[in-house]
Amino acid sequence: NEIKIFTPATIANVSCGFDVLGLALDTVGDEMIIKKVTQKGIRITKIIGQKLPLETHNNVAGVAALALLDEIDCEFGFEIEITKKIKPGSGIGSSAASSAGAVWAINKLLEQPFSNLDLVRFAMEGERLASGVAHADNVAPALFGGFTLVRSYKPLDIIRIHTPKELYATIIHPQIEVKTSDARNILKTTVTLKDAIKQWGNVGGLISGLYTEDYDLIGRSLEDHIVEPIRSILIPAFNLVKQQSLTAGALGCGISGSGPSIFALSKGKETALKVAEAMKLVYNKVGIDYDIHISKV
Numbered sequence: 001n002e003i004k005i006f007t008p009a010t011i012a013n014v015s016c017g018f019d020v021l022g023l024a025l026d027t028v029g030d031e032m033i034i035k036k037v038t039q040k041g042i043r044i045t046k047i048i049g050q051k052l053p054l055e056t057h058n059n060v061a062g063v064a065a066l067a068l069l070d071e072i073d074c075e076f077g078f079e080i081e082i083t084k085k086i087k088p089g090s091g092i093g094s095s096a097a098s099s100a101g102a103v104w105a106i107n108k109l110l111e112q113p114f115s116n117l118d119l120v121r122f123a124m125e126g127e128r129l130a131s132g133v134a135h136a137d138n139v140a141p142a143l144f145g146g147f148t149l150v151r152s153y154k155p156l157d158i159i160r161i162h163t164p165k166e167l168y169a170t171i172i173h174p175q176i177e178v179k180t181s182d183a184r185n186i187l188k189t190t191v192t193l194k195d196a197i198k199q200w201g202n203v204g205g206l207i208s209g210l211y212t213e214d215y216d217l218i219g220r221s222l223e224d225h226i227v228e229p230i231r232s233i234l235i236p237a238f239n240l241v242k243q244q245s246l247t248a249g250a251l252g253c254g255i256s257g258s259g260p261s262i263f264a265l266s267k268g269k270e271t272a273l274k275v276a277e278a279m280k281l282v283y284n285k286v287g288i289d290y291d292i293h294i295s296k297v
């Protein structure tokens with residue numbers, strides 16, 4: 001009647017796939033304890049590590065859980081306790097981890113009446129609360145694991161993508177907060193055909209590279225001609241961090257989700273560690289505080 005889970009941080013967009021591509025991190029994430037109780041409804045009993053709303057309707061995990069309960073006749077309720085290790089506004093799917101974790105655990109305690117795709121749909125309601133838009137590119141990998149592609153939003157169609165064995169992510173989080181809603185509001189609503197051609201070429205290349213474990217192709221495809229040029233101005237020393245990461249051997253480097261975290265993908269842990277050193281050096285030099293994570297994808 002009680003379950004304790006790890007719910008992963010995620011990198012959305014992965015450069016070329018704005019709102020459609022995402023990946024889950026193996027070792028960076030939150031912990032949650034979900035209890036089945038006799039009192040109906042959802043209660044957030046405790047949040048450790050961050051100041052976040054406890055009212056069910058104002059909490060992303062609460063809203064996602066309510067969306068699930070809305071579709072089932074349930075004789076009992078659930079209490080949720082969250083230990084936040086992912087900082088909100090860091091760009092590695094803090095709200096997605098809470099939303100996805102809540103619905104995954106409740107589904108488990110109910111003996112799994114819902115599919116993973118249903119759970120994505122419920123967790124997206126948490127994302128709607130957090131950012132104003134029910135995007136699925138963080139919650140899908142959080143629930144499915146590895147790399148995922150949102151092939152379509154209407155109807156919702158999520159494809160699980162093969163993840164190469166030696167792929168590692170390095171993520172540096174400059175200690176500023178960027179709200180996803182703000183980072184979305186600055187984007188243009190139209191794309192030129194010229195940019196679209198480059199972008200869908202890269203999405204196809206990345207997917208192919210992931211399946212064939214062609215690390216060079218993965219690297220060549222990690223480009224973003226649409227969102228990064230606009231959003232990178234919000235991120236301290238973005239170009240320098242990117243340049244130094246690539247010099248240190250990263251396959252590619254870009255903005256994690258809506259930022260300000262910057263991610264790099266590398267082949268092998270050793271390179272991922274070198275990339276971390278290169279990133280740190282940049283922020284140490286310009287005097288910016290940061291958190292850094294390395295994780296298998």
Ligand code: HSE
Nearest residue numbers: 012019137180257258
């Ligand atoms: N695709 C979303 C965005 C992810 O870039 O706004 C937010 O984490």
